[in-house]
Amino acid sequence: MNSLKNRVRQPILVMILCFTIFSVAQDFKESKPPNIIFFLVDDMGWQDTSLPFWKEKTHLNQKFHTPNMEKLASQGMMFTQAYANSICSPSRTSLMTGMNAARHKVTNWTLRKNQTVDAKDDLLEFPDWNLNGLQPASVDNISRTISATTLPEILQKNGYFTIHCGKAHWGAEGTPGANPLNLGFDINIAGHFAGGVGSFEGIHDFSAAWRNGDLIWDVPGMNEYHGKDIHLTDVLTIEAKDAVGKALEEEKPFYLYMSHYAVHQPWAPHKPFYQKYIDMGLDESAALYASMTEGMDKSLGELMSFLEEKGIGDNTVILFMSDNGGVGGSSFPLNSGKGSAYEGGIREPMIVKWPGVVEEGSVCKEYLVIDDYFPTILEIAGIEEYQTKQIVDGKSFVPMLKKEGTTADGRDLFWHFPNKWGGRGPGIGTTSTIRSGNWKLVYWYKDHNFELFNIPNDIGEKYNMxxxxxxxxxxxxxxxxxxxxxxxxxxxxxxxxxxxxxxxxEI
Structure with a gap:
């Protein structure tokens, strides 16, 4: 009789054990930190997309075809007032540290150690800004740098597999910060001290040699693709997917910093798309730019498809943004572009997809700034306790993502550019700026003048009040x-x- 009872109990115990293991596995799956992709585009303007970030589509949106941005927005939240700095290195340093540019003092773009990139001016000399860029927190022996605890370093210490792919542009040439591996990344693909490329084309080895240019711009580590008829944007996408595969093999959540060199100059045709834009009647320059923009969008789509193929789409957060205003043409209805204190220089396209958290097809009209990504990504990753060497200015916009509140109420945003960029156009100059509610004030250091705009009523900043x-x-x-x-x-x-x-x- 006892043996009969034992035979009956055994299947029941097995069922209970299986159910327990299944439940634990489900709980682990649900509690596993999300994978995070930060998809950063270089020099992409607010209107350089078929996805309108304004109240209506304009003729500029008709010039571009970015279906994967449209798809991402349909699955997540668009931000219509997302801000960065007007130049790349300040934005990228703010992203990595959570600091405002006025505090970290990497206020212009960086390149060679101890050498300024400031253009000459007849009335102004420019200050000792941190032209050697961002360095690891442990580095204290390099002058004119900011040494800080970085975002990927914190993620790495909390179990994330961290991947850098594309443009780095943090530390100047010859400094530790020039190598992303010193800033918290497990893998570095094509990143170094330069903020541009010698060429986007494999047939030119991604080098400036073919045009007798400065080899400082040559993209490192891409020898496998030299001599091939392939665009750098496609190469980076291939390499990024391979790196994510390594993270999955190690069964770790990953942080992919997908930092495209596109759509920065020197433009080169993304061949599957170029002729289409010529046939639309765009001139050669505009067609080159539009083809590279669609090539960037193709990369976004391929990564999204890859996530679904691997069965991790539902546990991967995607954040999309540009680092500064565009140089590829008009920014209508915004004024100006890259390098400018006007909206065209600092307002960026931004989308966030967070499955199960962010309402699909939603829009946030509150303002935020690139400094805010630092605390936001750490909160998304579930990292509640961390210490930083630096003061963090950014505010988490997770409440906006969850529609539980906003960080914009009662908050002022600040931009500081005590430098002179080499570009030309409206609003490009030596300025400091504040956005406070609906109002924006631009202070011009050269002539001590002010411009005051009511942004909701005058998005094009036509009327100085x-x-x-x-x-x-x-x-x-x-x-x-x-x-x-x-x-x-x-x-x-x-x-x-x-x-x-x-x-x-004091004026």
């Missing part, structure tokens, strides 16, 4: 001056006096 609202100018200038002093911001020098130019609240 500084004379009409002097008290608002005074209020915002006071806030801006207080912030610059708080972070010990570097100021330009007046050549004639040899002294720093006045703070905005």
């Amino acid at each position: 500084a004379l009409q609202y002097p008290e608002k100018v005074k209020e915002l200038a006071s806030k801006l001056g207080s912030f610059l002093r708080e972070v010990d911001a570097t100021l330009p020098i007046n050549k004639s006096s040899g002294k720093p130019v006045p703070y905005p609240d």
